[in-house]
Amino acid sequence: MTRDGGATQARPLARQAMLVQSVGAGRPSRSRVLAAHLTASWRAGTRAPASGAGAPEIRGGELGGAGPRVERERPGTGDASAPRPRLPRYVSGLARAVVRATRRLARRMLPDGARRRLGALWRGREYLPPAGCVRFGDLRRLTPISRKWGKDRGKLPVDRYYIETFLTRHAHDIGGRVLEVQDASYTRRFGGNRVTRSDVLHAAPGNAQATIVADLVSAPHIASDTFDCIILTQVLPFIQDVPSAIRTIHRILRPGGVVLATVPGISQIVRHDMERWGDYWRFTTLSARQLFARVFPTSSVQVEAYGNVLVATAFLHGLAAEELRPAELEHHDADFELLITIRATKPAVEILVASDGGRP
Numbered sequence: 098m099t100r101d102g103g104a105t106q107a108r109p110l111a112r113q114a115m116l117v118q119s120v121g122a123g124r125p126s127r128s129r130v131l132a133a134h135l136t137a138s139w140r141a142g143t144r145a146p147a148s149g150a151g152a153p154e155i156r157g158g159e160l161g162g163a164g165p166r167v168e169r170e171r172p173g174t175g176d177a178s179a180p181r182p183r184l185p186r187y188v189s190g191l192a193r194a195v196v197r198a199t200r201r202l203a204r205r206m207l208p209d210g211a212r213r214r215l216g217a218l219w220r221g222r223e224y225l226p227p228a229g230c231v232r233f234g235d236l237r238r239l240t241p242i243s244r245k246w247g248k249d250r251g252k253l254p255v256d257r258y259y260i261e262t263f264l265t266r267h268a269h270d271i272g273g274r275v276l277e278v279q280d281a282s283y284t285r286r287f288g289g290n291r292v293t294r295s296d297v298l299h300a301a302p303g304n305a306q307a308t309i310v311a312d313l314v315s316a317p318h319i320a321s322d323t324f325d326c327i328i329l330t331q332v333l334p335f336i337q338d339v340p341s342a343i344r345t346i347h348r349i350l351r352p353g354g355v356v357l358a359t360v361p362g363i364s365q366i367v368r369h370d371m372e373r374w375g376d377y378w379r380f381t382t383l384s385a386r387q388l389f390a391r392v393f394p395t396s397s398v399q400v401e402a403y404g405n406v407l408v409a410t411a412f413l414h415g416l417a418a419e420e421l422r423p424a425e426l427e428h429h430d431a432d433f434e435l436l437i438t439i440r441a442t443k444p445a446v447e448i449l450v451a452s453d454g455g456r457p
């Protein structure tokens with residue numbers, strides 16, 4: 098049987114079985130469901146003529162009551178009133194016996210963990226390993242698989258996957274005069290020909306790409322109202338006085354200008370930056386929102402988080418985005434904020450922002 102053929106044939110049969118058991122009183126046992134499934138298979142394979150002459154019949158109640166709903170779902174039977182074939186009792190009894198015997202065998206032969214896994218699968222539930230039964234596999238180690246976020250595996254770091262998703266979504270903001278920190282790679286990649294002038298800020302001299310050397314905590318030499326867009330990806334954790342840096346960002350943005358910032362929630366220390374300027378902070382959506390809402394109007398601050406326990410574990414181990422499935426990367430659990438993104442707009446006309454940080 099081909100894969101496709103198997104799937105398309107099995108589905109209606111399974112559905113028939115479900116329907117047969119769903120109209121029964123109470124919760125049917127597994128063996129009853131199996132028996133119902135066998136009934137459906139048997140009926141599909143040995144369909145009696147519509148007249149039903151000599152054909153066995155399923156009576157209402159035999160498998161929990163075959164009402165009109167089941168009747169309508171029988172594929173290929175034009176006549177709903179036609180007598181239906183009946184599964185011999187010994188077959189359903191046999192099915193129940195097989196299930197019981199398999200269970201007994203599994204209890205005796207299978208290790209505890211495997212039995213629990215099978216049990217969860219059988220019940221259609223997620224397997225939760227009890228204490229002492231977690232399989233750590235390759236992750237049972239005291240050092241990460243990579244300390245370079247997977248870059249040494251030739252891949253895209255998980256946080257960069259989310260940063261790039263965020264910048265793609267807001268690429269239309271990246272235009273006019275744009276400031277980025279360290280280099281202009283995101284300005285070029287996401288701003289394209291919308292960018293009329295590109296600047297690069299670096300905290301210390303020696304970066305050939307830098308057009309501005311400045312500490313964002315206090316940068317009086319950068320004129321106010323200068324930039325249409327500031328790309329501030331993964332910079333704030335390395336600045337001890339974050340509120341002052343955000344005030345500078347707000348000051349040097351033009352009215353109507355936008356800052357696109359990202360900060361880590363769950364992350365290892367960035368050793369390179371720790372040794373140069375210090376790695377001070379990890380953030381949450383709450384702290385990020387409050388920090389920006391101290392300076393920007395609350396309504397102009399959009400904060401989002403990306404991540405879940407699996408991608409956070411992978412990220413801490415230095416696995417790359419390509420090592421996870423798209424659905425795993427796109428599942429976001431509010432309790433596992435791996436990366437936080439902030440988009441804030443400086444009002445076109447000056448607005449005084451409340452000093453309580455926009456707390457609700």
Ligand SMILES: C[S@@+](CC[C@H](N)C(=O)[O-])C[C@H]1O[C@@H](n2cnc3c(N)ncnc32)[C@H](O)[C@@H]1O
Pocket residue numbers: 277278279280298299300301311312313314329330331332335336367370374
């Ligand atoms: C991890 S890099 C992030 C750079 C880049 N935006 C990115 O997405 O990878 C951290 C940057 O923070 C900058 N930085 C650290 N302290 C700073 C400060 N007080 N003012 C301005 N920039 C600072 C450094 O120039 C450094 O390039």
